[in-house]
Amino acid sequence: MILFISTYNEKVIIGILEKDKLILKKEVISNRSHSLTLVPTIDAIIKEVNITLKDLQEIIVINGPGSFTGVRLGVTVAKTLAYTLKINIKTITSIEAISLSDNSPKKIVIVADNKGKYLGVFENNKLINKIIYLSNTEYHFFIKDYRAYKIISDNLDLEKIVKYLKNIKNINPHLVNPIYIKKIEALNGK
Amino acid sequence: MKDIYILGVETSCDETSISIVKNGHVDVATTVLTQMDTHSSFGGVVPEIASRMHTENITLVLEDLFNKTDLTMNDVDAVAVTYAPGLLGSLLVGLEFAKTLSLVYQKPLIKVHHLAGHIYANNLEDKLEFPLLALIVSGGHTELVLMEDDYKFNVLGATLDDAVGEVYDKVAKVLDLPYPGGPNIEKYALDGKPTYLLPKSVVNDELNFSFSGLKSAVINLVHNEKQKGNEINKYNLASSFQTTAIEQLVRKTKDAIIKTNSKRLIIAGGVSANKYLRCEMTKLAIETNIKLSIPKMKYCTDNATMIAAAAYPLYLKKEFSAYDINAKSTDKLFTDF
Numbered sequence: 001m002i003l004f005i006s007t008y009n010e011k012v013i014i015g016i017l018e019k020d021k022l023i024l025k026k027e028v029i030s031n032r033s034h035s036l037t038l039v040p041t042i043d044a045i046i047k048e049v050n051i052t053l054k055d056l057q058e059i060i061v062i063n064g065p066g067s068f069t070g071v072r073l074g075v076t077v078a079k080t081l082a083y084t085l086k087i088n089i090k091t092i093t094s095i096e097a098i099s100l101s102d103n104s105p106k107k108i109v110i111v112a113d114n115k116g117k118y119l120g121v122f123e124n125n126k127l128i129n130k131i132i133y134l135s136n137t138e139y140h141f142f143i144k145d146y147r148a149y150k151i152i153s154d155n156l157d158l159e160k161i162v163k164y165l166k167n168i169k170n171i172n173p174h175l176v177n178p179i180y181i182k183k184i185e186a187l188n189g190k
Numbered sequence: 191m192k193d194i195y196i197l198g199v200e201t202s203c204d205e206t207s208i209s210i211v212k213n214g215h216v217d218v219a220t221t222v223l224t225q226m227d228t229h230s231s232f233g234g235v236v237p238e239i240a241s242r243m244h245t246e247n248i249t250l251v252l253e254d255l256f257n258k259t260d261l262t263m264n265d266v267d268a269v270a271v272t273y274a275p276g277l278l279g280s281l282l283v284g285l286e287f288a289k290t291l292s293l294v295y296q297k298p299l300i301k302v303h304h305l306a307g308h309i310y311a312n313n314l315e316d317k318l319e320f321p322l323l324a325l326i327v328s329g330g331h332t333e334l335v336l337m338e339d340d341y342k343f344n345v346l347g348a349t350l351d352d353a354v355g356e357v358y359d360k361v362a363k364v365l366d367l368p369y370p371g372g373p374n375i376e377k378y379a380l381d382g383k384p385t386y387l388l389p390k391s392v393v394n395d396e397l398n399f400s401f402s403g404l405k406s407a408v409i410n411l412v413h414n415e416k417q418k419g420n421e422i423n424k425y426n427l428a429s430s431f432q433t434t435a436i437e438q439l440v441r442k443t444k445d446a447i448i449k450t451n452s453k454r455l456i457i458a459g460g461v462s463a464n465k466y467l468r469c470e471m472t473k474l475a476i477e478t479n480i481k482l483s484i485p486k487m488k489y490c491t492d493n494a495t496m497i498a499a500a501a502y503p504l505y506l507k508k509e510f511s512a513y514d515i516n517a518k519s520t521d522k523l524f525t526d527f
Contacts, residue, residue: 035282035285035516035517037514039289039513040512040514068241069241072283076290077290081294083253084291174250174253177242178245180242184239187239
């Protein structure tokens with residue numbers, strides 16, 4: 001059994017998969033804080049599919065970019081589960097995870113926050129260059145050069161994510177950490 | 191009775207700490223990882239960096255803790271965690287970590303107020319006996335509290351303006367002392383003499399405190415001397431400030447001892463690490479023949495040992511929390527007036 005955790009935006013998405021087959025997915029919109037819904041949703045889904053945490057063999061967590069706090073909580077819970085249950089853990093970025101839900105040869109995946117967008121440009125399902133963050137104004141100019149690209153966001157296909165990660169190596173849970181992309185304001189100039 | 195082991199988690203500021211405490215008063219094992227070096231280059235704690243480091247280190251701190259003891263999670267009876275007050279992003283990492291441990295090992299979850307932790311740090315020295323008088327001194331608190339029983343707080347007096355720890359930090363800033371300000375005032379004071387005349391707080395029979403007058407006096411003195419082109423002796427001014435601030439704490443505590451006829455005094459909060467305060471309070475205890483406890487230095491700064499200790503009375507009362515509890519940057523353990 002595989003436990004999937006996504007907390008990079010306003011939604012908490014928890015999935016249980018058997019190999020690459022989705023058994024159950026729960027999606028909760030957190031109005032205030034993921035802290036109110038994250039562990040309760042994991043507790044609920046485990047009970048609903050009638051297993052225990054001991055039946056899990058693997059954790060998959062989206063490690064960002066997105067909401068700093070959201071990603072941090074998802075990653076903290078995921079690495080703690082993997083470490084204490086002594087099971088495998090794999091990470092995938094929000095941008096790559098969303099890209100798997102669409103097969104267009106040319107696409108741009110975006111994850112928006114209130115000031116701008118995290119973005120990845122894909123050609124033939126490959127991320128060209130790396131994930132970047134643009135302010136809304138920068139994005140406005142940037143996107144003019146990418147008219148031929150399909151813009152996709154916020155759609156996750158859990159089965160495709162599991163298949164995609166099949167040959168990706170496990171990570172030591174201690175070393176699983178969020179990726180933030182955006183710089184901390186206090187670090188500007190340092 | 192069976193021994194009760196509580197695992198505590200504390201991440202409210204820039205220390206990642208996990209501890210196991212037996213029966214509320216025996217420190218079985220504790221790990222504290224401080225981020226002080228990282229934040230000192232910014233002149234203060236950067237909240238986002240603190241949160242990031244908690245997530246990076248939390249499972250490593252857990253591993254380190256269990257390397258220090260033969261106990262396993264199966265021996266633990268409950269998981270306790272600081273839920274408030276503190277830096278929200280930092281608190282949340284510890285809270286979600288504690289919820290996950292509670293879920294995996296099916297142990298009850300206990301939420302603990304950070305200030306209760308500082309108070310119950312005294313239980314690690316000498317078991318608390320009620321009623322007792324508590325002097326709470328930190329960056330956010332200056333209170334005299336009469337405790338009739340566990341978690342029963344009767345506030346006798348509180349600061350009318352700034353907290354004593356806050357004033358230490360502000361005076362450190364005016365004197366251009368490096369971060370962390372408060373502890374550096376103490377260091378400078380050690381090499382100085384109280385040569386500057388600073389105003390004592392107004393003497394009255396109330397048990398309330400006031401530090402804003404003292405703070406303004408130091409600020410004005412520094413400005414005036416600078417305008418006159420005179421050099422400030424930082425060591426002597428630190429000593430003058432500290433002597434005046436602590437004199438007020440001692441005087442009001444003495445008034446409270448007499449007023450309540452207390453037999454037991456505890457000191458709690460970050461400022462209890464101040465050695466001059468510890469010394470003056472020890473003298474007061476001898477003078478008034480009261481039994482005094484002050485936490486060991488390592489329990490005065492933030493640590494999970496005190497959180498596990500503070501959770502013990504809550505465990506006995508079965509005050510357990512569900513997984514939908516949230517962290518709070520501010521929350522009162524008791525109301526002042």
